[in-house]
Amino acid sequence: MNNSKWDDKTIAAASSSVIILGALLYYWVGEVQSTVELLELAYGSFKFFNNPMIF
Amino acid sequence: MLSNFLSNYRSVAGLIFVVLAVALVELFEVRASVYPSLLPFFEWLKYSSWIGYLGITFGSVYATVQAVHLISMAIIGGTVLVTDLRLLGVLLKDIPSETITKGTHQCFKYSLSVAIATGIFCAAGVADKVYYMPVFWIKMLALLVGSCFMFFIKQPLLNSRSHSEIDPWILRILAVASITIWFTVAATGRWIGFS
């Protein structure tokens, strides 16, 4: 790779994008996990429709 | 040597400073100590300020401002998607990405300003509720990060040179990060409505 392409703005853009994406992935995976846990707590199994309990 | 680094790598230095600041804030639990002192401001916003009064008293005004907030969110989404999908090479491939980036930025800035202004009004109407919602604070953080990312990192890089001189993978990761952060702002905003 041509090193002159890696100037200040490029390094900042690459690193900040990686940090932001990593943080957001961590957040969203955590949300999906807690949603699944909540549904299993409410219904005894992970079901989106036709659940026996009605809220 | 430090002054040389600071003058040649201003953006990187700024990023390092922000990351260190966040790490220190988390390490010394500054958030926990600042959070209670914000409650009087939120209560003032809802019960004493005129925007809170308008929002609570006139439900139709509140709903109309919310509709404007939604429309400005749609315009932000449109400009972000058009620009970022072009950077990813999905849309408008026959038009130079520099043209798309420059041509949509003004529209993005105006719609973001309207979204923030209407968002403050909407938050003021339910300020005492949103103060206690973690998802509200996540949205504010995402909004701050997204705005700083756009104005201090993404636009300066994309405006500084022809996009053919930038590594295509940098462009792709910029676009994906931008789409993801603005999607998070919109989704957490919707989530506030459900809480």
Added chain:
Amino acid sequence: MLVSGYYSWNWLEATHVLTLMISIGSLFIIDFRMLGWVLPGVSATAIADRLHKPMIIGFVIMFITGLLLVYAKPVENVQSLWFRIKMILLVLAFINAWVFNSRMRAADGTWDSARVAPKGLRTGAIISLSLWCGVVAMGRFIPYDWVDCPKVSNTALLWASGCVEQLNAL
């Protein structure tokens, strides 16, 4: 079933609202180009053509989720004044889009690289923007109960909302 699922209604509504960004976002970019507010140096027909597909994909998703939302809560929606106005505005918006498209294809290409489109297309863009803002606003008003059937005594409003029980009681 859709309403009684713990999260299903929320997911449906969230998808309907968030897809706004794709459908209305693309549409607004096309309209703004006609008015010269965005991408002024770019061919207007090129933008309209290229953004047509994401716009249609967005609208298909909006239509499906909207249909499911009405299916989940049929009475509340059909007896809502705001929902009825929204449907009328939607039909008008689609008619306007069809007229706009025909005019764009019929017009000769000399205006294409100009900053603003010819007057007829600009008018169509302004009408489109107004109608779609109306659709979004009416959609936002549906959950509010200001003019719900039990709260209204005005005969005209009851008729407009389709409140058959209250109309029969009068």
